[in-house]
Amino acid sequence: MELFDNLILGFSVAGSPMNILLCLVGVMVGTLIGVLPGIGPVGALAMLLPVTFYLTPTGALIMLAGIYYGAQYGGSTTAILVNMPGESSSVVTCLDGHQMARKGRAGSALAIAALGSFFAGTVSTLLIAVAAVPLSRVALSFGSPEYFSLMLLGLVGAVVLASGSIVKAIGMIVLGVCLGLVGTDVSTGVQRFTFGSPTLMEGIDFVTLALGIMGVTEIILNLARREATTEVISKIESLWPSREEAKASVGPVVRGTLIGSVLGLLPGGGGVLASYASYTMEKKLARDPRRFGNGAVEGLAGPESANNAGAQTSFIPMLTLGIPSNAVMALLVGAMMIQGIAPGPDVMLEQPELFWGIIASMWIGNAMLLVINLPLIGLWVSLLKVPYRLLCPCIALICAVGAYSVNYSITDLWFVAGFAFLGYIFKKVGCEAAPLVLGFILGPGLEENLRRSMVVGRGDPMIFLNRPISLALLTLTAVLILFVVLPHFRQSREVVFQDD
Amino acid sequence: MFRFNQDNAAGALFGLFGTVIIVLSQQYPLGTMRQMKAGYVPTVLGAMLIVIAVVLVIRGFSSTSEPMGRWALRPWLLVPSSILAFSLLVQTGGLVLAGVACMLLAAASGLEFRWREQIILATLVTGSAAMLFIKALGLPMTFFPAI
Numbered sequence: 047m048e049l050f051d052n053l054i055l056g057f058s059v060a061g062s063p064m065n066i067l068l069c070l071v072g073v074m075v076g077t078l079i080g081v082l083p084g085i086g087p088v089g090a091l092a093m094l095l096p097v098t099f100y101l102t103p104t105g106a107l108i109m110l111a112g113i114y115y116g117a118q119y120g121g122s123t124t125a126i127l128v129n130m131p132g133e134s135s136s137v138v139t140c141l142d143g144h145q146m147a148r149k150g151r152a153g154s155a156l157a158i159a160a161l162g163s164f165f166a167g168t169v170s171t172l173l174i175a176v177a178a179v180p181l182s183r184v185a186l187s188f189g190s191p192e193y194f195s196l197m198l199l200g201l202v203g204a205v206v207l208a209s210g211s212i213v214k215a216i217g218m219i220v221l222g223v224c225l226g227l228v229g230t231d232v233s234t235g236v237q238r239f240t241f242g243s244p245t246l247m248e249g250i251d252f253v254t255l256a257l258g259i260m261g262v263t264e265i266i267l268n269l270a271r272r273e274a275t276t277e278v279i280s281k282i283e284s285l286w287p288s289r290e291e292a293k294a295s296v297g298p299v300v301r302g303t304l305i306g307s308v309l310g311l312l313p314g315g316g317g318v319l320a321s322y323a324s325y326t327m328e329k330k331l332a333r334d335p336r337r338f339g340n341g342a343v344e345g346l347a348g349p350e351s352a353n354n355a356g357a358q359t360s361f362i363p364m365l366t367l368g369i370p371s372n373a374v375m376a377l378l379v380g381a382m383m384i385q386g387i388a389p390g391p392d393v394m395l396e397q398p399e400l401f402w403g404i405i406a407s408m409w410i411g412n413a414m415l416l417v418i419n420l421p422l423i424g425l426w427v428s429l430l431k432v433p434y435r436l437l438c439p440c441i442a443l444i445c446a447v448g449a450y451s452v453n454y455s456i457t458d459l460w461f462v463a464g465f466a467f468l469g470y471i472f473k474k475v476g477c478e479a480a481p482l483v484l485g486f487i488l489g490p491g492l493e494e495n496l497r498r499s500m501v502v503g504r505g506d507p508m509i510f511l512n513r514p515i516s517l518a519l520l521t522l523t524a525v526l527i528l529f530v531v532l533p534h535f536r537q538s539r540e541v542v543f544q545d546d
Numbered sequence: 547m548f549r550f551n552q553d554n555a556a557g558a559l560f561g562l563f564g565t566v567i568i569v570l571s572q573q574y575p576l577g578t579m580r581q582m583k584a585g586y587v588p589t590v591l592g593a594m595l596i597v598i599a600v601v602l603v604i605r606g607f608s609s610t611s612e613p614m615g616r617w618a619l620r621p622w623l624l625v626p627s628s629i630l631a632f633s634l635l636v637q638t639g640g641l642v643l644a645g646v647a648c649m650l651l652a653a654a655s656g657l658e659f660r661w662r663e664q665i666i667l668a669t670l671v672t673g674s675a676a677m678l679f680i681k682a683l684g685l686p687m688t689f690f691p692a693i
Contacts, residue, residue: 100683211553213605217560217598224567224591236574236584239567266625269656270618435656439664440671442625442652443645446632447675451685459633463626470622474614475556497582505580 053175056402060410065108065403068101070418072109073411076116077419080136081124081426085441087117088480089264091377092256093441095384096448103385104400108407110381114374115167115357115408119415122159122350123426127152135353138321142338142345149341154287156423158295158343159350160416166303166351167412170358173307174365174405178394181366184515185391190498191510195519197488197495199526200369203313204484206526215481218472222485223492225250232494245457252380254449254458255486258465259472259479260373261445265438266470291343298328298348306355311362313371320356321349358408365401366391369488373480376487551613554606557599564595624655640690641680645672 059065079090091110098106121136126143139159146155188196205215228239229249240246287295305327306320328348329338338345363369368389370376382389387397394401419426449462469479503509510516550558567588577583605611628651635644649668653659679685 213598213601214556217556217595217602220591220594220598221560221563224563224588224595227588227591231574231584234575234584238574238584238588239570262625262629265652266618266621266655269621269625435653435658436663436667438656439628439649439653439668442628443632443649443671443675446629446648447641447645447679449629450632450636451679454686456633456637459629459636463629463633466629467622467626470618471559474552474617475559476552476612477556477559493587496587500580500582505578507579 048179049175052179052398052402053406055398056175056404056406057410059104059399059403060108060407065105065407066410068105068109069112069407069411070414072112073116073119073415074418076113076118077120077123077415077422077426078429079113080117080120080122081429082432082437085437086264087114088373088377089261090117091374092253092261093444093448095253095256095377095381096452098381098384099452103382103387103397104403106381106385107378107400107404108411110378111361111404111408112411114378115354115411116415118354118357119160119163119419120426122163123156123419123423124430126155126159126346127427128430135318135321135357137318138325138349138353139346141325142340142342143350145339145341146343146346151291151341154291155346157420158287158291158347160420162295162299162302162347162351163354164412164416165299166306166355167358168409169303170307170310170355171405171409171412173359174362174408175402177362178366178401178405181362182391182394185367186395188391188515189513190495190502191513191516192519194492194495194499195510195516195523196367196369197492199519199523200313200363200371201481201484201488201492202523202526204371204481206530210478211476212530214475214477218477218479218481219485222482222487223489225255225482226486226489227493232490233497245455249490250486251452251458251461252383252486253452254461255465256377256380256483257445257449258462259469259482262442262462262466263469263473263479265441265445266466267473268434269438287343294343295347298324298344299351301327301331302348302351303355306352307359309352310356310359311371313363313369318353318356321353324348324352354412361404361408364389365393365404368393370484373483376480376483379487549613551606551611553611554603555614557602557606559599560595560602561599564592564599566592567595568592621655624651628652628655636687638691640688641676642672642689643691645675 060069075090075094076087079085079087091113094110094113098110101109118135122139122143124130125136125139126147129140129144143155143159146152201219205212205219226249228246230236230247231238237247302320302324305324309320309323312319325345325348328344329335332338332342332344360371360375363371364375364378368379368391370379379389387393387400445462446459449458450456452458472479472482499509500507510520571585571588571592574585574588575583576585576589628648631651632644632648635647646668649672650664653664653668676689680687680689
């Protein structure tokens with residue numbers, strides 16, 4: 047069995063002492079970030095990008111992936127105990143998880159969340175292993191027109207399924223693509239938008255962009271927000287769910303895992319969308335929907351499993367096609383490019399140990415979270431009490447040292463400061479940074495594939511419609527756009543994101 | 547009376563970027579649709595930005611547009627300055643000075659700022675960071691200004 051050989055290879059890579067250590071560091075840092083309010087996984091990944099220069103490509107990605115799903119775990123801990131979503135995908139967890147905690151079932155809620163997430167993580171890791179090979183086979187037959195259409199689909203999907211204004215998100219994507227074009231034009235050698243600066247000849251550095259517009263801007267936003275005091279529930283009795291609670295959560299966990307795995311595949315998908323969808327479904331299926339919002343076990347178990355499943359399967363389009371479906375994946379693609387790896391279907395063929403190592407490490411990481419986190423809950427709760435006024439100078443220092451250590455270049459730091467300055471302006475006018483980063487990552491590929499396609503098609507754009515795969519991808523894109531225009535979907539989209 | 551809201555302000559911003567991109571792209575050869583040269587794609591993207599800008603500005607006239615809200619001037623200016631301060635000091639003043647300056651500026655951008663507490667924190671954290679980066683990891687930086 048090819049699948050088993052692949053998984054064995056993966057576990058042998060992920061099981062090396064160094065990679066186990068990096069995985070552990072990743073999930074611990076991730077949990078810490080998920081627990082601490084005011085640092086999300088995206089900001090944290092951006093801050094830690096410079097560290098990856100000192101690691102092997104496999105080790106770097108194992109650690110960064112660990113941070114991502116570790117943050118999901120940490121986020122649900124704070125959601126349950128403090129009613130404060132440590133990061134966006136655990137907003138739903140607050141609804142019923144915190145109510146359970148207030149009724150004295152905090153330990154049980156934490157255990158259900160952790161076990162549900164572990165189940166979802168195991169299933170979706172297997173799913174990645176099964177789906178990855180055929181998907182990259184298909185992708186290997188792709189030519190320029192197919193890639194162009196695929197990237198377009200990825201970008202449009204990210205816009206439709208993301209929160210906030212669609213027009214503004216498109217604007218941010220276009221702007222991101224433009225920023226991605228800065229530097230030497232690959233096909234003609236012309237220097238574009240460099241203003242004669244030698245630093246810009248190789249383009250804008252991804253680390254400075256991500257760190258500035260996501261990491262440092264986040265500090266500004268947190269300081270601008272007024273601090274709210276919340277009730278911390280630190281009394282945790284038994285960690286074991288009662289028999290009824292366990293029974294009630296089996297169905298939601300399985301359904302949540304399924305729905306999350308599917309939604310995670312979509313561009314723009316991932317944990318947030320999955321947890322909302324699962325909550326809505328459980329509420330519809332419940333005999334007595336009024337219990338929801340008052341500590342219903344189903345309303346906790348379903349979304350918690352769904353967000354972890356979605357977070358894991360969103361790796362599939364990134365690893366097999368090289369298309370990041372959300373900001374976290376964009377940062378991981380950036381990390382791969384820093385290591386000199388062009389993400390795409392070739393990665394699996396040419397570097398199977400990298401590909402399968404990451405997948406195996408995700409399962410190991412999930413198991414670690416289960417074993418390590420439940421006993422450490424007391425520690426995480428005490429960390430919650432660290433005030434942001436002490437945290438924020440430390441984060442600023444990490445950003446500064448991190449950005450500087452990449453090239454030991456002072457200009458890089460100016461870029462970070464500039465992007466942070468701009469990032470706050472964008473945020474104030476209702477524009478998100480995530481589409482800009484996605485556009486930046488996909489921009490150069492988009493332009494190159496467009497140009498090549500036009501050469502192949504002799505200047506006729508019909509080439510995109512004459513090739514079946516490209517046509518199918520563009521049809522999907524059109525369907526997504528249609529959804530946005532249709533009033534019914536628009537309304538439900540607003541309902542889903544109203545809490546943001 | 548004209549008032550900036552989130553929509554027309556975003557429109558103005560995109561319009562500005564679009565115009566700059568189009569103007570700058572004109573110095574590069576445009577090419578044809580079959581042979582696109584360096585200026586082709588940026589010009590198209592700039593035009594797209596301007597269309598988006600127009601849509602947003604028009605939308606800004608409707609009453610549903612959200613107001614801009616209060617600008618947090620202090621963190622907006624001070625947090626990026628903390629990074630700039632680090633950049634100005636790190637090569638001449640060493641990591642410790644640069645780090646302390648960076649942390650104090652970042653701390654000063656918050657509402658509650660207590661000198662004593664922040665100076666102690668900055669010295670401790672920067673000191674241990676310097677030990678870690680320079681002594682343990684051997685990064686090419688210096689502790690203190692070279693005299």
